[in-house]
Amino acid sequence: MARSRQPNGASSIYLGKDGKWHGRVTVGVRDDGKPDRRHIERKTKAEVTKAVREMERARDDKKLRKPGQSWTLQAWLEHWVENIAKPYVSENTYDGYEVDVRVHLVPGLGAHKLDRLEPEHLERFYRKMQASGSSAGTAHHAHRTIRVALGEAVRRGHVVSNAAEIAKAPRLEEEDIEPYTIEEVRSLLVEAAKLRNSARWVVALALGLRQGEALGLHWEDVDLDAGYVRIRKNRLRPKYAHGCEGEPCGRKAGYCPKRQQTRREHKSTKSRAGRRTIGLPDPLIKVLRQHQEVQERERAAAGADWEGTGYVFASPTGRPLSPNTDFHVWKRLLRDAGVRDGRLHDARHTAATVLLILGVPDVVVDSIMGWEPGGAARMRARYMHITGPMLRKVAQQIGDAIWEPPKAD
Numbered sequence: 001m002a003r004s005r006q007p008n009g010a011s012s013i014y015l016g017k018d019g020k021w022h023g024r025v026t027v028g029v030r031d032d033g034k035p036d037r038r039h040i041e042r043k044t045k046a047e048v049t050k051a052v053r054e055m056e057r058a059r060d061d062k063k064l065r066k067p068g069q070s071w072t073l074q075a076w077l078e079h080w081v082e083n084i085a086k087p088y089v090s091e092n093t094y095d096g097y098e099v100d101v102r103v104h105l106v107p108g109l110g111a112h113k114l115d116r117l118e119p120e121h122l123e124r125f126y127r128k129m130q131a132s133g134s135s136a137g138t139a140h141h142a143h144r145t146i147r148v149a150l151g152e153a154v155r156r157g158h159v160v161s162n163a164a165e166i167a168k169a170p171r172l173e174e175e176d177i178e179p180y181t182i183e184e185v186r187s188l189l190v191e192a193a194k195l196r197n198s199a200r201w202v203v204a205l206a207l208g209l210r211q212g213e214a215l216g217l218h219w220e221d222v223d224l225d226a227g228y229v230r231i232r233k234n235r236l237r238p239k240y241a242h243g244c245e246g247e248p249c250g251r252k253a254g255y256c257p258k259r260q261q262t263r264r265e266h267k268s269t270k271s272r273a274g275r276r277t278i279g280l281p282d283p284l285i286k287v288l289r290q291h292q293e294v295q296e297r298e299r300a301a302a303g304a305d306w307e308g309t310g311y312v313f314a315s316p317t318g319r320p321l322s323p324n325t326d327f328h329v330w331k332r333l334l335r336d337a338g339v340r341d342g343r344l345h346d347a348r349h350t351a352a353t354v355l356l357i358l359g360v361p362d363v364v365v366d367s368i369m370g371w372e373p374g375g376a377a378r379m380r381a382r383y384m385h386i387t388g389p390m391l392r393k394v395a396q397q398i399g400d401a402i403w404e405p406p407k408a409d
Contacts, residue, residue, distance in 0.1 A: 074110030208351025
């Protein structure tokens with residue numbers, strides 16, 4: 001049966017010489033500029049008509065996959081992380097994506113066709129990760145990475161839906177964080193005074209700076225006369241490549257005697273709230289002045305070996321501090337002070353809690369901590385903790401209100 005001629009771009013349905021019903025649907029334009037006409041084949045006219053109408057609806061709703069060779073998940077993830085994500089995200093974000101792709105997602109899921117990946121595939125994969133020893137947090141991070149990668153595939157028309165948006169993410173138990181008490185903070189400060197760069201820990205506990213913010217401080221951002229510090233930079237974790245030529249040293253790149261830094265030392269704080277000015281308490285100004293004097297003596301002692309990078313917290317030759325070394329110094333400080341173990345980030349929780357104890361207005365707290373206005377209330381709830389003294393004060397107020405006998409007129 002000859003097919004009837006349809007207007008340009010319109011779908012057509014016809015009975016072929018093979019005795020089957022066929023449909024042709026124009027869904028867009030191919031890369032070469034020619035119309036993208038999809039073919040549908042069914043046994044009856046009713047079946048092909050239904051399939052044609054479904055494809056037309058999918059086309060109109062922009063839920064049709066682009067034509068061309070189907071990606072494997074491995075090919076898409078490797079392309080996405082190197083060519084799409086890397087040029088546009090921060091170094092730290094890229095590192096997290098790259099590890100998830102290389103270590104977890106490609107070995108575990110890479111053989112799947114991109115357009116045939118199901119939510120159940122992801123959920124089984126997360127369970128296998130945890131059964132093999134990965135933490136729920138690691139599995140959750142892999143879930144976030146593949147959700148972003150698949151979202152980009154949807155946006156570019158390679159798949160019609162994001163399986164990771166449907167899949168249940170690995171469950172994370174809310175971590176109980178107990179900030180250090182005022183007594184513990186004082187013990188830490190006493191012990192920190194014995195260390196080189198002792199002001200580093202005073203800044204952490206008093207101002208709640210993130211590690212990258214503290215290690216990224218430059219003297220040009222500190223005004224001790226006016227009594228404030230500007231947070232504008234973040235110290236990045238260093239990344240190295242081998243510098244040995246000819247005969248390899250046989251070590252990891254970070255331990256190569258001629259290693260070469262492949263990452264910039266710091267980046268600008270990306271959020272508007274993160275770029276902030278914080279007032280300095282008088283005792284902290286005194287500590288920073290003493291620290292500045294010590295650094296000047298180190299500069300003189302280093303002579304020609306001094307590298308004038310301008311960091312507030314630096315090595316004896318002026319080089320920026322390594323975040324990894326900084327973390328280990330924190331752990332040693334806790335042990336030497338006889339204070340319970342905790343994360344370096346717990347110092348930030350402690351500073352936020354102190355602000356709560358002091359009754360500092362929320363808007364000022366948000367500014368000091370560098371929280372975005374939209375999520376500030378959530379961050380206050382997460383970072384500020386009800387302490388023992390606060391609970392006892394409230395309990396006393398309740399007791400006075402209920403059990404205290406009324407005063408005689």
